[in-house]
Structure formats: C-alpha cells, structure tokens
Amino acid sequence: MIGHLRTVVVDCPDPRALAGFYAELTGLTVAEDESDDGWVTLGGPPGRHPRIAFQHAPDLRPPAWPDPERPQQFHLDVQVDDIEVAERQVLALGARRLPGEGDDFRVYADPAGHPFCLVYQ
Structure with missing residues (x-):
C-alpha cells in the first residue's frame, strides 16, 4: 500500500x-x-x-448518464436498507432518477448532475 x-x-x-x-x-x-x-x-x-x-467549477459540463460522450467521471455507492424509502428521500433532496438499475442498485443524479447509486439487499 x-x-x-x-x-x-x-x-x-x-x-x-x-x-x-x-x-x-x-x-x-x-x-x-x-x-x-x-x-x-x-x-x-x-x-x-x-x-x-x-x-x-463554474464551467462544469456535467455527465449525461449513460452517454459515453459525457461519461460519469466518478460515482458513489450509498448502501440503504429500504430502496423505496431512500428513493423518496433523495428525490426530495433534489436528486433525479436516471436510466439503469440492477438487482441490487438504482442510479440517480445529484443536483449538479453527478451519478450515484443507491445499493440495497
């Protein structure tokens, strides 16, 4: 290390x-x-x-998930116990739902457009 x-x-x-x-x-x-x-x-x-x-970063060009011309650049995985409750909470904070999900995650964008995932199970 x-x-x-x-x-x-x-x-x-x-x-x-x-x-x-x-x-x-x-x-x-x-x-x-x-x-x-x-x-x-x-x-x-x-x-x-x-x-x-x-x-x-005043001239930030935010990512546009899943557009490879404007890639995500980074993302955070946030572990949650109840995806439905957590989704309502993040949307109320100003997040928006993005296309894409798996058996144990959903994808969102923060208010500045950065993707993040809520991970559950």
Missing part, C-alpha cells in the same frame, strides 16, 4: 449546496467550509477517515 484515501473531490457549480445534499444523503457532517474559496469538505479530520470535498 502506498497511501490511504484522504478525500474524494467532486467538481460542481455550488460547493455548499452540493455538500448539503451529500450531508443529508450520507449522514456526514461539514468538516471544513471554505466556500468563499470554492471548497467545502464533509467527514472527519484529514488523515483519519476518507472525506468528500466539493470544489467550485
């Missing part, structure tokens, strides 16, 4: 808003809010647990 995962960084047009979405989705809390500098981080202190950071 060379190192430990520190932070997954997500480009987006509004770091504070997207961090709020993922805080509600995952239960993570805001660790750093430097939104004036274009950066908000969820999770614990650096080096102890992986974190998710949201970086200001």
Whole structure:
C-alpha cells in the first residue's frame, strides 16, 4: 500500500449546496467550509477517515448518464436498507432518477448532475 484515501473531490457549480445534499444523503457532517474559496469538505479530520470535498467549477459540463460522450467521471455507492424509502428521500433532496438499475442498485443524479447509486439487499 502506498497511501490511504484522504478525500474524494467532486467538481460542481455550488460547493455548499452540493455538500448539503451529500450531508443529508450520507449522514456526514461539514468538516471544513471554505466556500468563499470554492471548497467545502464533509467527514472527519484529514488523515483519519476518507472525506468528500466539493470544489467550485463554474464551467462544469456535467455527465449525461449513460452517454459515453459525457461519461460519469466518478460515482458513489450509498448502501440503504429500504430502496423505496431512500428513493423518496433523495428525490426530495433534489436528486433525479436516471436510466439503469440492477438487482441490487438504482442510479440517480445529484443536483449538479453527478451519478450515484443507491445499493440495497
């Protein structure tokens, strides 16, 4: 092993808003809010647990699942106990359902257009 995962960084047009979405989705809390500098981080202190950071990208060209011309670039899998309840909750937060699902997952886009999956069973 060379190192430990520190932070997954997500480009987006509004770091504070997207961090709020993922805080509600995952239960993570805001660790750093430097939104004036274009950066908000969820999770614990650096080096102890992986974190998710949201970086200001004003000219972001969001992915268009499943279009290979605009690939997903990254995605998060979020484990849930009840897919129907979780789906209602993420849609209420501003997510939207995307095409594609399997026996144990459904695909969504966050408010900035990044795909993520709710995984169940």
